[in-house]
Amino acid sequence: MDTGNAAQRDQASALKRCVSVAPAVFAREYWGVQPLYSPARRLPAGFADLFSRKAADELLTERALRTPFIRMAKDGAVLPPERFTASGGFGAQVADQVDSAMVLREFAGGATIVLQGLHRSWPAVQAFTRTLVAELGHPAQVNAYITPESSRGFDPHYDVHDVFVLQVSGEKHWSVHAPVHEHPRADEPWSGRRAAVEARAREKPVIDTVMREGDALYLPGGWLHSAVACGGTSIHLTIGVAALTGADVVRELVAEISRQPKLRSPLPINGSQAERDVLDDAVRDTILAFAQALAAHSAGDGPARTASVVRRSFQRMLRPEPVAPLATAAAADHLSPKDLVRMRDGLGARVDVDDAGVHLAAVGQALRLPAECEKAVRALASGEPHWAGALPNLDEADSLVVTRRLLRSGMLVTESRD
Secondary structure: OOOOHHHHHOOOOHHHHHOOOOHHHHHHHOOOOOOEEEOHHHOOOOOOOOOOHHHHHHHHHHOOOEOOOEEEEEOOEEOOHHHOEEOOOOOOOOOOEEOHHHHHHHHHOOOEEEEOOHHHHOHHHHHHHHHHHHHHOOOEEEEEEEEOOOOOOOOOEOOOOEEEEEEEEEEEEEEEEOOOOOOOOOOOOHHHHHHHHHHHHOOOOOEEEEEOOOOEEEEOOOOEEEEEEEEEEEEEEEEEEOOOOHHHHHHHHHHHHOOOHHHHOOOOOOOOHHHHHHHHHHHHHHHHHHHHHHHHHHHOOHHHHHHHHHHHHHHHOOOOOOOOHHHHHHHHHOOOOOOEEEEOOOOOOEEEEEOOEEEEEEOOEEEEEOHHHHHHHHHHHOOOOEEOOOOOOOOHHHHHHHHHHHHHHOOEEEEOOO
């Protein structure tokens, strides 16, 4: 049964913390279209709960960070790792570990610290990112940029993905310019258009503002930007969103249609000029066959199948909520009927039923359970917490057996009753 704790554990909308307009307005007027600057006074809260100076120092001194989870940059150039990494000493001789004293020297000299992958390494950012990804339906990652006063980490540039910038502390002067290339792909970095980027950066900016603590900024991929710290050390989080695009749909669509035998057969030998003419005919026939297959695909349940494949592709790019192996194994060993359990956030579990029973599948694993477990499995797959001994349509003993198996498989986590 639903215990009512779901409402207590739900986080506030992550997207509403990032934008000063309603989510529906953002989706319609800004997403992938134009930037949005959101001052702190129009947002529900600041971002000190997500990251801080103390958090940065902890990562730099106590977490044994290695490249590429840390970078440093100064005046538009990325510093070589040997400027801020070294061996960890006896028992940890790997040479690319962060050296806090070396980082200090570079930072004091004006270099920006970039802590990468915080959606993996810092719990508050992990939880926030999972919520944002669930709201957007697109994968995301988070970096922190820590810049000393009056310093610039990177030259004017564009990203090949959308970004949300969250100013945690300090101030930073941002200049934003219109794209020189709309919606760049991952293989179209700004460095390939350096002259055009430099010329555009000399024009009047679309946004020219000082971001202060609690301010946020959204930039679609391709929009030029640069920033200089002012008013002391600046710390901001950059959330990079690798939005799925129509090209992803086309790629999956082509992959599915290309499985047809007629499209997998080899093209004719074409060594001579006459044979090249035969090749031209074969290519024409292949294009016609593909067009016919595409029409048939579009007329039937093909779009739904392709959408399902795209969703699974999206799921493979995510990492679900972490599971504590030792604590979870112990919980399974000592499970009681009144223990609360739920499906791991972000697991993307799917439920299918056939003559063999109920199939519960997630990326990298699948379980088969008896048919009478269908209601219980579907209830858990909804994400709501349930008593371990009271899953729908099962008696207490069977409910505990199913719960214990799913816990040990890593599909469930225990939930606090507080």
